[in-house]
Amino acid sequence: MPGMKDHDTDLATRIVHHDYLPPVGFVAPQPGVYKASTVIFPNVAAMRTREWKDKSGYTYGLHGTPTTFILEERLCTLEGGLQCVLVPSGLAAIANVALALLKPGDEVLIPDNAYGPSKDLANGELARFGITHVLYDPLDPTDLAARITPATKLVWLEAPGSVTMEFPDLCEQVRICRARGITTALDNTWGAGLAFAPFDLTGDGSLGVDISAHALTKYPSGGGDVLMGSVITRDLALHMKIKLTHMRLGLGVGVNDAEAVLRSLPSIGLRYRAHDEAARTLAQWMQQQPAIAQVLHPALAGSPGHDHWKALCGAAQGGPGAAAGLFSVMIDARFTQDQVDLFCDSLRLFKLGYSWGGPMSLVVPYQLASMRARSSAHLQPGTLVRFSIGLESVEDLQQDLQQAMERAFSLA
Structure with missing residues (x-):
């Protein structure tokens, strides 16, 4: 401590009040981590x-x-x-x-x-x-x-x-x-x-x-x-x-x-594009599956509000536009809730869990009637399931969806 000799203070005090400061000018790719509740003022x-x-x-x-x-x-x-x-x-x-x-x-x-x-x-x-x-x-x-x-x-x-x-x-x-x-x-x-x-x-x-x-x-x-x-x-x-x-x-x-x-x-930009591309590939594939009555993804033609997405998110300018790694499907109404639950439980790579945006693909079945105040004429009858697409291989995720649908909906 400035103005105090080592023998004037206890070791613990000298450690707490140590006056060494590192030199300024340290620069690294990541910012420093500053933890504090108390902040010290000079005067x-x-x-x-x-x-x-x-x-x-x-x-x-x-x-x-x-x-x-x-x-x-x-x-x-x-x-x-x-x-x-x-x-x-x-x-x-x-x-x-x-x-x-x-x-x-x-x-x-x-x-x-x-x-x-x-x-x-x-x-x-x-x-x-x-x-x-x-x-x-x-x-x-x-x-x-x-x-x-x-x-x-x-x-x-x-x-x-x-x-x-x-x-x-x-x-x-x-x-x-x-x-x-x-x-x-x-x-x-x-x-x-x-x-x-x-x-x-x-x-x-x-x-x-x-x-x-x-x-x-x-x-x-x-x-x-x-x-x-x-x-x-x-x-x-x-x-x-x-x-x-x-x-x-x-x-x-x-x-x-x-x-x-x-x-x-x-x-974030690299990850967002990867989630986006994978989700679109799987959403388009799901449109061809006989158990699926409707695929809900803003970038897909026919999805509710697609034209608004196209105008706002860049596709109207001639590119692919931007979207996230989420889409939902309406499982055809001929299948029961138990079958839908079995489909979700049968997925191996998709994990049951809320949230999205991470490296692991997720799935959640929803009971839509309890979530909306009004009916939605733009939605096909059925049971809604939402997917968050992670960073796994698209081919592996597609195979996972295929085997789960075959098991739950008896679609060989």
Whole structure:
């Protein structure tokens, strides 16, 4: 310790207060991992004046470290935003937005095909806080417009819809809300900043969502081993509402988790394309299978909202467009739920598990009637099964699907 001799202090004290600092200038491919609850200030003046809200300084671990600041900035680059907060999960991102922007008497509109826990949040905590919600038809912009009232303060958007994969006319939805001065928040987990630019939907900077919520658990992580979410904005005043609520709720993320996402981000484009190509190959193959009544994948002609996907995600410009590694199928109604369950249980490479975006392919059967407020004429009768395609060999996955269908549906 400066000014103190070794014999003046105990060994433990000398270790805790050791004054060695490594030289500056160390640069490596991956950012350093800075762990802290306590942040040390050089003097009282710094303690009283240092600011964390604009990332000009550090005050407490919950308000950011160099590691989380770097991740936030790189995520802004990924999605085209200017400000970002990190939260413990994708659902926490949705909750952070709702609690920051809504008060008793307000109303939020949610697409009927939204992520299920988002609707559960509206039915539970938001309802108890005196915040109402209304479900709208995501494939009918006029239905969205008709449901907006003076109490509507927030509209959630989802592209594509959860599980059933309908792709909305996102540009028209945003135009409707913007004309009425209503904040839009997009669950951008599927697009991941790669399929389309959420803050620049038209490519000329004239149209974009106000908020992008992202479950970093999926493609940014890519390993199936991290839970994290983000809320990204371009408007500073809107960002500060979200950030101050984030602070008051005590939301934070583990720095080792931030490190894992930082390590995976450079490969997100490569992984996303690999998931996309494999999913399209298998979805097209599934269309030819006699047990399958319908394949739901935005990039497939005839899938609900395909033309909207084509226009927004690049295919209209002559390329293949971009999509994620998800698709769902409707198992023909002539097969029982027990047979569908046997099909899922018979898969060897596809594992039963929620989430997606990791290296392992997953499958989940759903009971759709319990998930939707209205019937969907665009869906064929049957039982819905969702697949998340991982990074295995497409040929191996196809053989796995084939053997499971032969076993469950007696289709030799």
